Amino acid sequence: MAEGTIINIQKYSVHDGPGIRTTTFFKGCPLNCWWCHNPETHLKRHEIMFFEDRCTGCGRCVKNCSNGAIEIIESKAVVDDEKCTLCGRCSEVCINEGRELVGRDITVNELMKELIKDQMFYEQSNGGVTFSGGEPMLYVEFLSEVLERCKRNGLHTAIETSGYVKWEEFEKVIKNVDLFLYDIKLMNNEKHKKYIGADNQLILDNLAKLCEENSNIIIRMPIIAGINDDFEHVNSVIDYISNLNIIEVNLLPYHKMGMDKYKRVNKIYKLTGTEVPTEEKMNELAKKFKEAGIKVKIGG
Numbered sequence: 385m386a387e388g389t390i391i392n393i394q395k396y397s398v399h400d401g402p403g404i405r406t407t408t409f410f411k412g413c414p415l416n417c418w419w420c421h422n423p424e425t426h427l428k429r430h431e432i433m434f435f436e437d438r439c440t441g442c443g444r445c446v447k448n449c450s451n452g453a454i455e456i457i458e459s460k461a462v463v464d465d466e467k468c469t470l471c472g473r474c475s476e477v478c479i480n481e482g483r484e485l486v487g488r489d490i491t492v493n494e495l496m497k498e499l500i501k502d503q504m505f506y507e508q509s510n511g512g513v514t515f516s517g518g519e520p521m522l523y524v525e526f527l528s529e530v531l532e533r534c535k536r537n538g539l540h541t542a543i544e545t546s547g548y549v550k551w552e553e554f555e556k557v558i559k560n561v562d563l564f565l566y567d568i569k570l571m572n573n574e575k576h577k578k579y580i581g582a583d584n585q586l587i588l589d590n591l592a593k594l595c596e597e598n599s600n601i602i603i604r605m606p607i608i609a610g611i612n613d614d615f616e617h618v619n620s621v622i623d624y625i626s627n628l629n630i631i632e633v634n635l636l637p638y639h640k641m642g643m644d645k646y647k648r649v650n651k652i653y654k655l656t657g658t659e660v661p662t663e664e665k666m667n668e669l670a671k672k673f674k675e676a677g678i679k680v681k682i683g684g
């Protein structure tokens with residue numbers, strides 16, 4: 385049976401589709417958006433997050449690492465990645481929660497058991513389950529089994545996706561997905577390549593095909609100052625989706641909440657000087673969609 389690698393199962397979620405939901409966050413993403421607030425989901429494999437501020441240099445992790453991968457330098461644990469096998473032993477013994485193993489392999493049965501637990505809340509709130517990430521579609525075999533089981537149990541299903549996977553992958557899940565939360569980040573392809581690390585044609589083509597298949601789609605647009613908060617971008621999104629059957633557009637203002645996590649997974653955050661968009665700016669952009677007759681909401 386297929387397995388998935390997840391980072392978290394979030395209960396009572398209210399921003400990932402209608403009603404009260406349980407959201408499963410998968411690990412691994414084919415894209416690399418500069419503003420991503422979940423850098424611990426980028427790699428598909430397990431990894432260790434290091435919280436330098438919590439580390440007292442006690443050395444418990446050093447003693448318990450059978451691979452000799454850790455040494456204490458200037459009162460902080462420093463890991464040799466070449467020697468580390470990601471066994472997670474150091475995170476188990478650290479009483480200060482200085483090291484955390486990110487990534488958990490899960491079977492379909494194990495995940496279903498978690499999802500079903502809150503069925504009563506979904507029913508009372510018209511909610512359901514959402515699969516997010518990272519990119520859940522990277523686990524399409526696993527996901528299609530889970531989705532099928534969800535539908536058999538009468539759960540409303542949503543997938544939050546970047547759309548950057550082969551169309552054939554969508555074909556495997558489409559009949560069991562009640563709602564797609566589909567990202568459009570940049571229409572300008574050169575900017576898309578620069579800030580996201582890939583071409584946007586596949587994403588736009590998949591969106592059009594999902595619409596042809598009569599899927600329910602909410603478009604999600606992160607708004608980042610100086611990158612995609614201009615009318616040119618918004619107008620080109622409006623042009624593209626005007627003829628598509630879209631439920632609504634969600635404008636998601638950039639925030640800095642994931643910034644500190646970059647250092648913890650040994651990555652560099654590139655948007656340090658970027659400001660959060662003002663309410664006025666968000667309202668201006670939302671107005672454009674309203675004028676075009678497209679339902680729009682600020683936030684998820």
Ligand code: SF4
Nearest residue numbers: 439440443445478482
């Ligand atoms: S990571 Fe934890 S166990 Fe290791 S030295 Fe720091 S505080 Fe001690």
Ligand code: SF4
Nearest residue numbers: 449468469471472474
């Ligand atoms: S994850 Fe395992 S191998 Fe890697 S540093 Fe920690 S104890 Fe050592």
